[in-house]
Amino acid sequence: MKIKQDTRFLIIGLGLIGGSYAMGLSKAGYSVFAIDQEQEAIDYALEKQMIVKGACTDDEGTVIALIKQADCILFGLYPSAILPWISRYQQYIKSGALLSDVSGVKAAIVPSIQAALRNDLEFIGAHPMAGKEVSSNRFSDPSIFKIANFIITPTEKNSSAAIAFMKEFAHLLGFHHTAILSLQEHDRMIGFLSQLTHIIAVALMNTSDNTHLAEYTGDSFRDLTRIAKINEQLWSELFFLNKPVLLAEIDAFSKALASLRKALAEDDEEKLKELMRLSTKRRKVFDQKQEEHN
Incomplete structure (x- = not known):
């Protein structure tokens, strides 16, 4: 064929x-x-x-x-x-x-x-x-x-x-x-790379009324919320069809966020820096793989 x-x-x-x-x-x-x-x-x-x-x-x-x-x-x-x-x-x-x-x-x-x-x-x-x-x-x-x-x-x-x-x-x-x-590999991958990122963007926009921030926002907020302009009919359907995977990814993200919060609340500067170093290390590996891929 x-x-x-x-x-x-x-x-x-x-x-x-x-x-x-x-x-x-x-x-x-x-x-x-x-x-x-x-x-x-x-x-x-x-x-x-x-x-x-x-x-x-x-x-x-x-x-x-x-x-x-x-x-x-x-x-x-x-x-x-x-x-x-x-x-x-x-x-x-x-x-x-x-x-x-x-x-x-x-x-x-x-x-x-x-x-x-x-x-x-x-x-x-x-x-x-x-x-x-x-x-x-x-x-x-x-x-x-x-x-x-x-x-x-x-x-x-x-x-x-x-x-x-x-x-x-x-x-x-x-x-x-x-x-x-495979079907399952695809859905696990998409649950993290796409669906969780959309969940985070929606949650960030829903945290507060951000209309007044446009006058002085920076690249960080724009980049993080770019995908928050979302087709609610399509994406709610996608979320529900991949519900078990997406719930597990949300739980994992919540755990990572809680670790950051705990370090900050307890003035644990070394733990906070450790989490940042891990993030930087993983992003560098990601960038390297992307360059090799390109």
Whole structure:
């Protein structure tokens, strides 16, 4: 299973990532179709030549026609919406088509999707680690992939051909690095690197009314709270779908924060400095690994 020049991609959900996928694939010369619940998103994608064909979800006839033509279907939907979509429309998908997603959680959704899928279709999970603090396809920009990692999460139900296809897909869109993780490894990793950091940013913004701070804030506050502008519908869904992992990460962070508080409350200067030295050491290792990776 390779990406041929006549491979036809269908993107379900033209948000930021779906739109950026569409733009990148179209620029590479591929035929891209799209389905979205908003006609405005379809019209904009057609106007900007991000897609060659598109349909709003209420245009059932055109939706089905596009599904029948697709060789690869990419879901830019909220995680909970993928299985209902497949249950409704998989009867129209051509035999041998490959399906994938962009979801930030895997263990809670991939097994049920694969179990519900026809035997002549294949679903393989993927997660582009890219984004902005906006969600509309009006902000679509495939250049966001150039500094981003692409994670593939195959299961025992996935073929080596499907894995190879997704690796080629990541290369085609210019992702900086591609990794392969199990569903569980992905969710543990994302619980710490992404979901916990969003929790911290939200908590920091909710600590007090910060509106008056804009006049004299510094880089620290801006950097720490950049991701606090959050899509509450999507992120609450992601948090609940990865609840056990995220709760464990919050507990671990709370323990680390408590250690800092205790050192400060007890005037334990050496302990406070020790924690800072450990933080500096780990950040240096992180920076070194990043440089090697680049």
